[in-house]
Amino acid sequence: MTLIQILVLAALQGLTEFLPISSSAHLILVPKLSGWPDQGLAFDVAVHIGTLTAVVWYFRKEVMSMTRDWFASASKRERVGESNLAWAVLWGTVPVGLAGLLLQDLVESELRSPIVIAAATIMFGLLLWISDVWGKRVRNEHTLHWKDVIVIGMAQAIALIPGTSRSGITMTAGLMMGLTREAAARFSFLLSIPVIVLAGGLKVVDLINAPEPVQWSALLAGVAVSAITAYFCIHYFLKLLERMGMLPFVIYRLVLGVALLWMFW
Numbered sequence: 001m002t003l004i005q006i007l008v009l010a011a012l013q014g015l016t017e018f019l020p021i022s023s024s025a026h027l028i029l030v031p032k033l034s035g036w037p038d039q040g041l042a043f044d045v046a047v048h049i050g051t052l053t054a055v056v057w058y059f060r061k062e063v064m065s066m067t068r069d070w071f072a073s074a075s076k077r078e079r080v081g082e083s084n085l086a087w088a089v090l091w092g093t094v095p096v097g098l099a100g101l102l103l104q105d106l107v108e109s110e111l112r113s114p115i116v117i118a119a120a121t122i123m124f125g126l127l128l129w130i131s132d133v134w135g136k137r138v139r140n141e142h143t144l145h146w147k148d149v150i151v152i153g154m155a156q157a158i159a160l161i162p163g164t165s166r167s168g169i170t171m172t173a174g175l176m177m178g179l180t181r182e183a184a185a186r187f188s189f190l191l192s193i194p195v196i197v198l199a200g201g202l203k204v205v206d207l208i209n210a211p212e213p214v215q216w217s218a219l220l221a222g223v224a225v226s227a228i229t230a231y232f233c234i235h236y237f238l239k240l241l242e243r244m245g246m247l248p249f250v251i252y253r254l255v256l257g258v259a260l261l262w263m264f265w
Helices: 003-016 023-034 041-058 060-076 083-110 114-134 146-158 166-176 181-209 216-244 247-264
Strands: none
Touching (some): 003 041, 003 216, 023 114, 041 060, 041 181, 041 216, 060 181, 083 146, 114 166, 114 247, 146 181, 166 181, 181 216
């Protein structure tokens, strides 16, 4: 990989992992449109480690208190502090974990085409706009109950379809359930932690079985760039979200989806 490829793809992963515009779609499309060779499993693992580092560090206080209170809750069999949020993150991850195990081959072989990405980009972009306009936006992430977790967790499983956007579909579901924009985003980001761990773990297993040599300098650069861009993306997205809403991302998705249909139909 060239330095330009490393910087562009790592920054792209860092930005799109948490914005509601689909990281998988962009990482599939950019090499296709630019004529670059596939970046390979090792680089995918590296940029996932980068984004995981960013979200864990940004929410380090919440993660520590959730972890501590979850263990206390499991031991006492009652709600303790932030344990409700920790349980919500864990149970909300189950649907995507099961769907990933069952449908991984289908997703990798049949659903990575530009037309599928275009359709998902447009359809779920419109759904994001509808939920942003019509959602009540009165609750925070600490008020989640089991119905909310089921809906958001099932929505997250749909994000296996390239172009859907994991962050976008979970924010959409959160808004539909009455969460504020910031609460929907914060829960989506916390929910990403076990998902990135699971996705990265699967890629590590594949990487162990792959014969390609490892370019350590490229991987380290990928980790650093994706971590830095992801951290600042989370920070400024949460600061600006209530002011700007979801409309800019909806417009971007519609323009991207239409452009893809025009190029590949």
